[in-house]
Amino acid sequence: MNKVLRNLGIPILSIVLLLLTWQAIVVGFHVDSFIAPRPLAAIASITGNWSTLWPLLLGTIRETVYGFFCGAILGISLGVVMAKVRFIQKLIYPLLVLSQAVPIIALATPLVLIFGLTIRPIIIVVAWIVFFPVTVSIVDGLSHVDPDLLNLAKVYGAGKFRTFWQIEVPASVSPLFSGLKIGATYAVTGAIIGELASSTGSNLAEFQQHANANFNTAAVYGSTILMTIVGISWFLLVVACEIWATPWLRRSTARRRRLRLRQAVAKR
Secondary structure, three states, X not given: OHHHHHHHHHHHHHHHHHHHHHHHHXXXXXXXXXXXXXHHHHHHHHHHOHHXXXXXXXXXXXXXXXXXHHHHHHHHHXXXXXXXXXXXXXXXXXXXXXXXXXXXXXXXXXHHXXXXXXXXXXXXXXXXXXXXXHHHHHHHHHHOOOXXXXXXXXXXXXXXXXXXXXXXXXXXXXXXXXXXXXXXXXHHHHHHHHHHHHOOOOOHHHHHHHHHHOOOHHHHHHHHHXXXXXXXXXXXXXXXXXXXXXXXXXXXXXXXXXXXXXXXXXXX
16 A cells, blocks of 8 residues: 555656746746746636537547557557568668658648548557557567577477467567557657647647637646646556556566565574
């Protein structure tokens, strides 16, 4: 219980310190409200415009989720193929790096021209951001499997599929979630960029632009807070899935802690 409270308390404390720092800067330097509002004013803009914001927020969440899963599936599939077929890896890897050199905002506009003012170009932008770190993580994970384990599986007569499923997949789970966490952090950024390019007038990014044009700074900061909450929540959800999918990491850590404790007691 104490560990849970500590794990929750430290992040909450960091958020409180951030808000206090924000408040101190605004008050201490006498920053005008049209430049930077106080934290409570930004939060009040969220509650005051909630009837307008919540459907826009749901739309951004939907775009983030769809794009994230499309990018994750593409990244995993491509990563496995590249790790297993070296020729394809050497052929495609430079193209992957080149794809990430293209500015996302420059990619979003042509996608809108091709697919129209729909959710599809936004999903593609999010997937474009997510798939690269996932692909690289899978390739690295499958390329650095313990060779002793692979040789042992071969000695015991394990087939390629069984070796892949029981040895290579578990070995690549941790790198996979590293890529997924990076993708989750930037997924909402891709959704907002896609919304700006689509310019439908009924999304969270357009709400923020409208508030900015009307010098409603509190609403600008409030919508930014909502975007940040979406990104953090999605990241935490991926972390929760990682904890559920890799219980052996926590068990081994707990064993090491118990062993160190026993050694310390024995020395006394």
